[in-house]
Amino acid sequence: MLRQHVDRILALRPRGRLMSVDLLRGLAIAAMVLVNNPGSWSYVYPPLAHAGWHGWTPTDVVFPLFLFVVGFSLVLSNHQCARFPPVGWPQWSRALKLFGLGLFLAVFSYNFRDSSYSWLEDQIERIRWLGVLQRIALVYLITCYLMRYCSERALLTVSVLLLAVPWALMLFAPYQDSAGQVFHGRLEFGNNFSAWLDQLLLGADHVYYRSAEPFAFDPEGILTTLPAIVSCLLGVFAARQWCRAGDSDGEQRALCRWWLVAGIVLFAAGQLAHPWVPVNKALWSPSFVCLSGGVSLVLLAAFYYVADVQRRRRALAPLLVFGVNAIALYMLAGMVGRLLIMIPVGDSSLKGWLFDSVYLPLFGGPVGSLAFALTCVLVFYWVMWQMYRRRIIWKV
Template identity: 45%
Template sequence: MNPVSHYTQSVFGRYASNRLLSLDVLRGLAVVAMIVVNTPGDWGHVYAPLLHASWNGWTPTDVIFPAFLFIMGMSIVASGLDTKTPDLKLYASIASRALKLFGLGLLIAVFYYPFGQEGFNWWESQVEEIRIMGVLQRIALVYIFCTVIVLNSKPLSWLVSAAALCAAYWAMMMLAPYSVLGVDMAGTLAHGNSFAAFIDDFFLGREHVYFDLIVPFAYDPEGLLSTLSATSTALLGAVCAKFFINKEASSIFWVALSGIVLFVLGDFLSEQIPINKTLWTPSFVLVTAGVSLVITAAFMLILDQLEVRGWSAPLVVCGTNAIAIYVLAALLSRLLIMIPVADTSLQGWLYSTLFQPAFGDKPGSLAFALVFLVVCYLPIHAMYKRGIFLKV
């Protein structure tokens, strides 16, 4: 038996038969893509599709995070959570999981110390001025909102709720008044000048957001107000799982068609409402959900109908332990920039002495990200072999 076949059989031999393969592969693809786009060898040399849009518009990278939320909504239904009777014990379990996710996000936020930098005050810089929101923090909040809606309403109401959340969010963005240096404003959608930015600056504080030096308002790309429309993304995933996810060819057709319809609708809506990830606009919700649905249909066809599965083994490993590999990658990437080597960081040294000379600027930067991904994958594969999964 060749090594590839042995590896593939070892993965699927341990795969639980009651899991939805296409969903795990989707989740694996999303988290792998997150790691690759987050860890280039040099941010000055990155291929355009691996960068976020500068403001309005979208790139393949902009689809990754909403895809993860879409998959989370699917997972809520695939796990059978929607069939359970809401009670105090269930809500406590939901709250516990959300708190763990939020806590892991805060752990990543404080995990930074530039060794060798004199006068650095870790407590003041990383704790007193901690970034409150982030990727895992948004996932935690969306998880709570989505599960509460799913548990307390019928499936068709999830779709209505998704539309209502987007509409309410956009109404506030367009109509809610706020003041800039004594001037009343409303409906502005600029970098650091929007109602969402105003909310972040007011409630989180300038020292606790990602864009802390922006004027007039510091804000966070995973901010408070846009969590409403981000919840719509997860609810659309829940609707998809409830109505479409099975192994029938007809289901695949409807998943793909729904994705095309949402994408076209979002693109049409973008004439009035710009596609913008940072603001998580309704058009962004529709376009990215459309892409997620089309990819879902493709995986259902390839994995469930055609049963072509060998290629997906690494994604299965990552998808069944997505939080573990994401947290590992986030901490390790920070460690690489914390350790000084020569006049740069360990990451900068590795890129400039190994990857850039061997492959060139942009190819070397991408090669660094891919090697970093492999390094992160190895311990996660070892965990998979031993049946160890990070549950939150």
């Protein structure tokens, strides 16, 4: 039965698409769903949680992996190697839709247990302006403009500047708190130039970490969006290498080796730089861009070699179901996850009741929390499969 299901996935695969890229996108979005939906945040295995501050876990490289795939896909969607078209309404429309969907998720919450709760005051007046989808929208649109107006050499120069300038501001730009105390060069939680800028421009009520001190900030904040563009551009560079490669088996294998070596070098550079330039996802530090970009390139090399060179696709095929409808899955998971918390059951929520009554007694804390997340992935897979088998692809 499983074999028949996999065969059907492959038979229904959209034509004219590079399979390894859809698989990589599917891996990224499935990982996002898995880490965002534990049964309880009190029981999360370390690899499935973000690093406390400096450092990294596998979870930290998932978002930059998705941005890497966005960059790769931009090249593929533009007839592979042709000059990027003028940036107009199609690109702006997509960016605005993504940004709007992010804002929708930001306000998709209601406290049914509190009779005095004001949704307008809590969600609208204190809306979080930035987030994952909003960052994707901004990175996507800026990358479109860079691809249109910059040569490849210019893109390399821009990438260096996008890494160096924000980091230089982090290290050398002075800033002060409400009491007049001046800081510079701090790289602490709630005390760094990026956090100060977020509080100044977005406001303390409109960011994710509202209670951080001395400055409230957003992990998808303003300044850190600039180096995130480089994560996307790494995908652009990788895709252009694919465009230049020939169709022979030898050239395809050489391309895989190039990606693999480049990925290992980038990963090593990011890791070795950590004592001086800390690997930090919230700051999207240059070392984090190198390390996560290295992981993305290594995964691309592996997926491309297996799926597109060797054509051994069966084991990876289920990721296609996620990969061709990534934004639809992200929205579904975000809404369902919030609904499970919103719906009251006794003194708890539906999610709390399910975990405490079913998963915790059966599996215990950590395993039960992971089992809950895996259940969510399976349920969402079924929904995405219904769309996939009907050839419904939700294009934003």
